[in-house]
Amino acid sequence: MAAANVRDVAALAGVSVGTVSNVLNASKPVAPETAKRVLDAIEKLGFIRNDAARQLRVGQSRTVGIMVLDVSNPFFTDIARGAEDALALTGRSLILGNSGEEAHRELGYLDLFEEQRVAGLLITPVGDVLSRLERLRSRGSPVVLVDRHENARSFSSVSVDDLQGGALAAGHLLDVGRTRLAFVGGPQQVLQVAERLRGARDTVLARGARPLRVLEFETMRADVGRVGAEQLLALAPSERPDAVFAANDLIALGVLQALTSAGVRVPDDIAIIGYDDIYFAANAAIPISSIRQPAAEMGRTAAELLLEEIEHPGLKDYRHVFFPPELIVRASTAGADAPH
Amino acid sequence: MAAANVRDVAALAGVSVGTVSNVLNASKPVAPETAKRVLDAIEKLGFIRNDAARQLRVGQSRTVGIMVLDVSNPFFTDIARGAEDALALTGRSLILGNSGEEAHRELGYLDLFEEQRVAGLLITPVGDVLSRLERLRSRGSPVVLVDRHENARSFSSVSVDDLQGGALAAGHLLDVGRTRLAFVGGPQQVLQVAERLRGARDTVLARGARPLRVLEFETMRADVGRVGAEQLLALAPSERPDAVFAANDLIALGVLQALTSAGVRVPDDIAIIGYDDIYFAANAAIPISSIRQPAAEMGRTAAELLLEEIEHPGLKDYRHVFFPPELIVRASTAGADAPH
DNA sequence: GGAAAAGAATGAATCGTTTTACTGAAGAAC
DNA sequence: GTTCTTCAGTAAAACGATTCATTCTTTTCC
Incomplete structure (x- = not known):
């Protein structure tokens, strides 16, 4: 009844655990019929890889954190969805933290993200967390600032003028x-x-x-x-x-x-x-x-900047993408002359 | 430059790794002055516990998944925030998945949650995932249905009539x-x-x-x-x-x-x-x-039902909480007689 | 004062993957 | 026919926490 692990899969398929891993990650070539046996065993046992073990070994997770100011504000959820789309293409997923503009909640989530060794972090910071972000980065989780470029030329960022x-x-x-x-x-x-x-x-x-x-x-x-x-x-x-x-x-x-x-x-x-x-x-x-x-596009771009840093660690080529704001005229200002 | 681990902390504090763990988790009593030495070492080294290792050993994570139909709908983000509040009290955190009412996205998140061995799952299901949820539960992640009680008496649920x-x-x-x-x-x-x-x-x-x-x-x-x-x-x-x-x-x-x-x-x-x-x-x-x-209250209650199952595994005492809907009268229906 | 109990701390084993160095076997090159 | 590659697969060593079964000190009790 205990969940199956790679060892069980290997035993059923009649191969070694290393081979199972190679099938799982396509890290080394495996003969087609061997691969099939492994996949069948996985299917039969309902094996689901234990991400904690994988992460412990690899040292980094496949999820990216995003910290927003206010989940009730559709602007921020749109950013998150844009980022999610870009990350999904690389098999990564997004975990969302809501600071609610409160510094102590922000710190709580930073702790969580750091304990999780997230692959990276998108953040619109509230409190004075720059040194914290530096540390996060120095430990292998790159950081991209969203909608806040200010005093931080040392991080990539996306923002609007x-x-x-x-x-x-x-x-x-x-x-x-x-x-x-x-x-x-x-x-x-x-x-x-x-x-x-x-x-x-x-x-x-x-x-x-x-x-x-x-x-x-x-x-x-x-x-x-x-x-x-x-x-x-x-x-x-x-x-x-x-x-x-x-x-x-x-x-x-x-x-x-x-x-x-x-x-x-x-x-x-x-x-x-x-x-x-x-x-x-x-x-x-x-x-x-x-x-x-352009919220969704900002999220997507931020995720892409982050992915670049994730895939080329140590490359200190921080970029700052600015989006132009755009005037959208609707009824609340249009179609009426100035009042007399 | 590599991140400090419990061994480093133990060495600096002059204790064994077991003791560090005991301080970290308050799992066994530690003499006050020993604890202080350990805490000082943690502080000095900037030690952050590696959650993957912890999780691998313990077999379960401290995060709970929530899957909603539509993050752009404030109703669902309010539910999530209610749940988050209740979980925060127990030191757990929430990871949010957005199915967008699409079954394939829902399955993707279920895979993620299962790989992560989440402590539990709150879900408003889209597709036909009941058997999947049963499996999740049988592997140690209890499930509570939110706003959908239907054919599933075998899961706790919260919903509105x-x-x-x-x-x-x-x-x-x-x-x-x-x-x-x-x-x-x-x-x-x-x-x-x-x-x-x-x-x-x-x-x-x-x-x-x-x-x-x-x-x-x-x-x-x-x-x-x-x-x-x-x-x-x-x-x-x-x-x-x-x-x-x-x-x-x-x-x-x-x-x-x-x-x-x-x-x-x-x-x-x-x-x-x-x-x-x-x-x-x-x-x-x-x-x-x-x-x-009452979105926030529904979220909070769902989280509490889940916590109960998490803390008493195997207790098949599934509960179904119904909230009464409430009529709120505003201008869009009030203050006018029927049209002639 | 001696035995028993309680209190603190230890250290090795463990969780489930990935990865590395290695072993064979099969074919290619000379 | 020997030596070189290449290709598949193996086995064992990590990763970093928690948790046992122990050991070593104290304290308590009669």
């Missing part, structure tokens, strides 16, 4: 005739947020519009959007913005919901633009304009 | 004065869909309303909702339903979007109710009524 993204968003709002722009978003410690804001602010300045009003919050979740919208509605009419740039689509959804339920017309009274271009924003009852980040 | 959920939804639509109900949903091979439909149909019948119009599709994704809505709009006015019951919230969102962009007023002209009560439906610009399933 958030400065340009912020500029695109603000530029578009100005283009459709808006003059009083507000930014609603997460903490500026998050590099992406800071850059999106800076891009927007610079654009507003350069085009001589009124200064950007900034509402800063602690997280990037939708409830932030609702609170932000309420703060905007509390302003005197002359102060009230006629356009909102939300740091991501989750926030934009919150803003939209709060505004419409307060009777504000979108986009006639206030236009809204988000960031990420997630499915639910595109399909909101008033579809939300957004700055698209 | 979908018959009652369907009845609640249809009953509510009738209660607010609707008379021409339509159902838009995924394939009836999926048990949940079939039961929601049956619950609705029975209720409509019992209350003497016009028979339910059924639009059946192949998947449960939002685009299905848009197509369904267009089919409804193509009907002659006298035939056109005044209420839609969508098999899940993703579909409801699609219906809502298609209807409003066609100028149909929701709920005045057509009311909409969904299923799952996901965040994005609750926060749509017209918040969508829904039948809530």
Whole structure:
């Protein structure tokens, strides 16, 4: 009743365990009829290779870890799926950790990944874990940063030019005739947020519009959007913005919901633009304009960079792939003139 | 430069490897000052236990697999997070597989989980994998079914009474004065869909309303909702339903979007109710009524049932936990009288 | 004070693979 | 006909933890 192992297979097939391994891994040629006997034995015994033993011997696993900030955000699950697709082609699989933007959870998963000797790691870091990542790499698990290139030229990375993204968003709002722009978003410690804001602010300045009003919050979740919208509605009419740039689509959804339920017309009274271009924003009852980040492609590319490092260890040729952000115009900013 | 192992730790601390293990696992008492020496050595060497070796010896891993139908559906990620919380309390972690409703992907993950000798498995099965699950269990990885109890009394399960959920939804639509109900949903091979439909149909019948119009599709994704809505709009006015019951919230969102962009007023002209009560439906610009399933709690409970089996192997005391569905009324069905 | 029990620590055996160095056998080359 | 390759397959040595059965010290008890 105990699970069969290679020894059992070898005995049944009348060969040595080494031969079984060669069949399993195609590491050395095996005569066709011998291979068939082995495969038959595997089939008959229902043998499933014990990955722990394999891994112990080889020193590395066939799974790759990915750590995301928020599994509830479709942007991150799309990245994960892109990565999964690329890895599947090489017979590797993905194990997903969700830090939830909490540093202690991030550390817990790093421990896990390190104990597992993962083949590599894709990560959007939360806390100050760079030295930890260096160690992981020095122990044979290369690391690729996703959507966060910052102070880390020493790791390969994929990211989107958030400065340009912020500029695109603000530029578009100005283009459709808006003059009083507000930014609603997460903490500026998050590099992406800071850059999106800076891009927007610079654009507003350069085009001589009124200064950007900034509402800063602690997280990037939708409830932030609702609170932000309420703060905007509390302003005197002359102060009230006629356009909102939300740091991501989750926030934009919150803003939209709060505004419409307060009777504000979108986009006639206030236009809204988000960031990420997630499915639910595109399909909101008033579809939300957004700055698209090619999530799946980013995930795929990150996985490919990682695979390169996995397959050529020691090659310190770190690459940084930047994707251009893309403006997607939808009803939440289009089809209406500036309010009078 | 090679990673430190227990032997190195033992040497530095001046103890035997057995003692190191005892400190690591608290399996046998160790004198406090000895333990301190060991911990210091671990710290100094940056020792991280090799999980493959541990697992090979112990025969089982400390991670649990979960296989979901669709990671893009927040309902499933919420289940996963609930499970993760419960497992974290016991020092276990979760590895997530996404079948995407495709049987071959499901099999791929089952192979992976079996090779990994996972401590247990939570699964919403797609294909015909019951015998596979039996084998997994007979080899030491218990299995709990999530949201699918069907022909499998021989596994513990958590699920929601979908018959009652369907009845609640249809009953509510009738209660607010609707008379021409339509159902838009995924394939009836999926048990949940079939039961929601049956619950609705029975209720409509019992209350003497016009028979339910059924639009059946192949998947449960939002685009299905848009197509369904267009089919409804193509009907002659006298035939056109005044209420839609969508098999899940993703579909409801699609219906809502298609209807409003066609100028149909929701709920005045057509009311909409969904299923799952996901965040994005609750926060749509017209918040969508829904039948809530307590996703996180379901995940937590499933994990607890699994832990019980893990800790008492051989105990064939399979339990089936049913959660009651709950009607959540929002703007998409409320606050409007029946259309004239 | 001596026997028994309890407490700490030891070290070898073990888990199931992969891999390496090696052995034969069969054919090729001269 | 001897020597060289090539080709298949073997057997044993890893990999790094945990867990036994032991040994060596203390402490307890009468």
